Amino acid sequence: MKTLELAARLRRNDPVALAKAISLVENRRKDYKKLLESIYPLPSGPLKIGITGSPGSGKSSLIEKMIAGFRSRGLSIAVLAVDPSSPLSGGALLGDRLRMIQHSNDPNVFIRSIANRGHLGGLSLSTHEIIDLLQAAGKEIIIIETVGVGQSEVDIVNVADIVLMVLNPDSGDEIQIFKAGIIEIADIFVINKADLGGGDIKAGEIRNYFAMSGRDPLVFSISVKEDQGIPELLEGIFRFQREEVGHIREKSASIMKNYIEKIIVERFQEEMRLDPAITSVLDGIGRSNPYLAADQIVQLIKSGGIHDKKN
Amino acid sequence: MKTLELAARLRRNDPVALAKAISLVENRRKDYKKLLESIYPLPSGPLKIGITGSPGSGKSSLIEKMIAGFRSRGLSIAVLAVDPSSPLSGGALLGDRLRMIQHSNDPNVFIRSIANRGHLGGLSLSTHEIIDLLQAAGKEIIIIETVGVGQSEVDIVNVADIVLMVLNPDSGDEIQIFKAGIIEIADIFVINKADLGGGDIKAGEIRNYFAMSGRDPLVFSISVKEDQGIPELLEGIFRFQREEVGHIREKSASIMKNYIEKIIVERFQEEMRLDPAITSVLDGIGRSNPYLAADQIVQLIKSGGIHDKKN
Numbered sequence: 001m002k003t004l005e006l007a008a009r010l011r012r013n014d015p016v017a018l019a020k021a022i023s024l025v026e027n028r029r030k031d032y033k034k035l036l037e038s039i040y041p042l043p044s045g046p047l048k049i050g051i052t053g054s055p056g057s058g059k060s061s062l063i064e065k066m067i068a069g070f071r072s073r074g075l076s077i078a079v080l081a082v083d084p085s086s087p088l089s090g091g092a093l094l095g096d097r098l099r100m101i102q103h104s105n106d107p108n109v110f111i112r113s114i115a116n117r118g119h120l121g122g123l124s125l126s127t128h129e130i131i132d133l134l135q136a137a138g139k140e141i142i143i144i145e146t147v148g149v150g151q152s153e154v155d156i157v158n159v160a161d162i163v164l165m166v167l168n169p170d171s172g173d174e175i176q177i178f179k180a181g182i183i184e185i186a187d188i189f190v191i192n193k194a195d196l197g198g199g200d201i202k203a204g205e206i207r208n209y210f211a212m213s214g215r216d217p218l219v220f221s222i223s224v225k226e227d228q229g230i231p232e233l234l235e236g237i238f239r240f241q242r243e244e245v246g247h248i249r250e251k252s253a254s255i256m257k258n259y260i261e262k263i264i265v266e267r268f269q270e271e272m273r274l275d276p277a278i279t280s281v282l283d284g285i286g287r288s289n290p291y292l293a294a295d296q297i298v299q300l301i302k303s304g305g306i307h308d309k310k311n
Numbered sequence: 312m313k314t315l316e317l318a319a320r321l322r323r324n325d326p327v328a329l330a331k332a333i334s335l336v337e338n339r340r341k342d343y344k345k346l347l348e349s350i351y352p353l354p355s356g357p358l359k360i361g362i363t364g365s366p367g368s369g370k371s372s373l374i375e376k377m378i379a380g381f382r383s384r385g386l387s388i389a390v391l392a393v394d395p396s397s398p399l400s401g402g403a404l405l406g407d408r409l410r411m412i413q414h415s416n417d418p419n420v421f422i423r424s425i426a427n428r429g430h431l432g433g434l435s436l437s438t439h440e441i442i443d444l445l446q447a448a449g450k451e452i453i454i455i456e457t458v459g460v461g462q463s464e465v466d467i468v469n470v471a472d473i474v475l476m477v478l479n480p481d482s483g484d485e486i487q488i489f490k491a492g493i494i495e496i497a498d499i500f501v502i503n504k505a506d507l508g509g510g511d512i513k514a515g516e517i518r519n520y521f522a523m524s525g526r527d528p529l530v531f532s533i534s535v536k537e538d539q540g541i542p543e544l545l546e547g548i549f550r551f552q553r554e555e556v557g558h559i560r561e562k563s564a565s566i567m568k569n570y571i572e573k574i575i576v577e578r579f580q581e582e583m584r585l586d587p588a589i590t591s592v593l594d595g596i597g598r599s600n601p602y603l604a605a606d607q608i609v610q611l612i613k614s615g616g617i618h619d620k621k622n
Contacts, residue, residue, distance in 0.1 A: 033602075040600035128601075253598075260597055261583065263605035264612075265576055272572065286571055287564075289351035290439075291344075294574035301575075302613045 003031045007038040013137045015110060025129050026114055036129055039136040046135050047241055048142045050160025057166040058192040059145055061224045067109055069234045070141050078110040078139040082127060082146045123155040125262045131159055157185040158258045161248045162240060164188045169198030183209065187217065187240060190233060194221035271301055314342045318349040324448045326421060336440050337425055347440055350447040357446055358552055359453045361471025368477040369503040370456055372535045378420055380545045381452050389421040389450040393438060393457045434466040436573045442470055468496040469569045472559045473551060477501045480509030494520065498528065498551060501544060505532040582612055
């Protein structure tokens with residue numbers, strides 16, 4: 001399939017073309033940049049919902065319920081599961097995917113796992129790009145799921161309009177200590193497994209945490225297993241979208257800036273890897289004086305020109 | 312104190328000058344770049360030991376014992392505790408610091424907490440710079456401690472020659488799941504609180520995890536409370552340093568590259584924030600086509616020149 005034909009079919013929400021386009025971008029295959037450059041401007045705003053939380057908190061079964069709820073409102077949905085690089089947790093996520101198989105015959109539900117190669121530095125550039133492909137295909141709800149492991153979890157704030165954090169009543173000290181710093185990126189807290197009891201206590205802990213900073217976040221106690229609280233959660237998400245327009249607009253602008261910055265940084269990094277003059281600065285003065293090396297490399301980048309690799 | 316005098320006193324290991332220089336760099340005060348440019352080339356290689364692990368695993372009391380052990384070998388030591396931004400865990404770290412007060416009269420033990428403002432993007436550039444100040448002052452052992460919270464934990468691999476991860480026998484599923492992806496950056500595992508029993512089981516779990524990838528990492532069971540296993544751990548660190556020369560040299564080179572990259576990226580980011588032409592690209596085409604915006608910004612950076620802010 002030619003790149004432009006692929007882009008055209010993608011824009012008509014052809015799932016085969018979409019899957020192919022994602023593979024092209026994920027694996028940096030020939031013509032992936034040409035494809036990306038041909039999808040702009042994108043159709044206007046899907047709601048991008050980031051979902052994070054520890055393994056075992058019930059994210060995947062929650063997403064399954066959310067898919068059903070959004071579908072009953074006639075919305076077209078994509079789920080992008082960002083797998084951390086580790087073989088172990090990667091496997092766990094893959095198993096979770098299988099549970100979503102009940103939606104597999106619905107052309108308006110597109111589910112895809114991607115590896116996140118930019119793992120140590122947060123979400124990779126390709127994650128942003130793949131979300132754009134989903135938007136180009138006209139998806140109205142894009143759910144981005146990350147497992148609760150360091151970088152990619154925190155970086156979800158750079159791709160999602162709304163961040164949901166899934167917790168359980170018995171998640172222990174997690175909130176007070178372990179999650180400190182990560183908890184602050186969430187817009188909505190979902191306490192799953194509330195049928196076990198203790199949901200209110202956990203909700204109180206979350207509110208107490210934020211009382212220090214004057215925030216009063218949305219908290220929902222639900223039970224995926226007992227099918228309780230899902231409609232209220234979805235209503236809460238839509239209400240957040242309606243009422244926090246300014247917040248979401250600001251977030252979209254900062255998502256875009258972060259995205260552009262990642263593209264530019266990737267180009268300079270390519271330059272740094274490929275330009276023999278820069279490599280020789282790194283191997284020479286770069287061993288002893290980083291500031292002098294940085295000065296020289298900036299000069300080289302500016303005089304030498306970025307290798308324009310529109311492959 | 313003039314900048315060059317400060318640098319001279321710093322190089323003579325004057326603790327007052329060192330503390331002042333760190334504050335200058337941490338707070339980006341006037342002349343901090345001039346100070347940094349005047350400390351190169353640095354005296355050769357201190358051993359930089361990164362220590363990470365969950366709060367409560369006993370990192371700080373372990374560090375206290377390590378300080379005593381290194382001091383008895385006559386080595387000059389600095390401990391840099393990188394606090395995540397969160398008010399809660401920041402407080403916990405500060406409390407831990409107080410326990411190290413027994414070394415406070417020893418001029419060859421320098422302990423400092425710094426806030427890590429670059430939190431969401433890993434360790435900030437100033438963390439690298441402050442480590443260089445410690446090296447300039449002639450420290451032979453530099454311990455960098457991060458609390459087990461996302462980004463800064465993983466990014467420690469970009470500043471330390473050797474990474475120690477501190478665990479407890481009862482840390483539960485942490486290793487199998489929660490820490491997946493983070494566990495892989497550690498060179499040496501320290502199972503503290505082995506007096507509780509179960510240290511061997513945890514050691515086995517760690518070895519099993521790595522059996523999949525063919526790695527056989529160093530694992531030490533110790534008890535800080537019972538003062539057991541510390542000399543063996545220090546011997547293990549020195550053995551690693553002696554035997555893994557190639558690994559450490561490679562790591563040093565990649566630390567330096569990462570450092571230089573951060574300097575360059577910070578310069579381009581400053582440019583992006585300050586240049587009105589770039590801001591107008593971001594506000595215009597940047598709203599709809601990130602690739603076009605990136606192209607235009609790269610051209611602007613190359614034609615407009617980096618604002619050279621040697622303040």
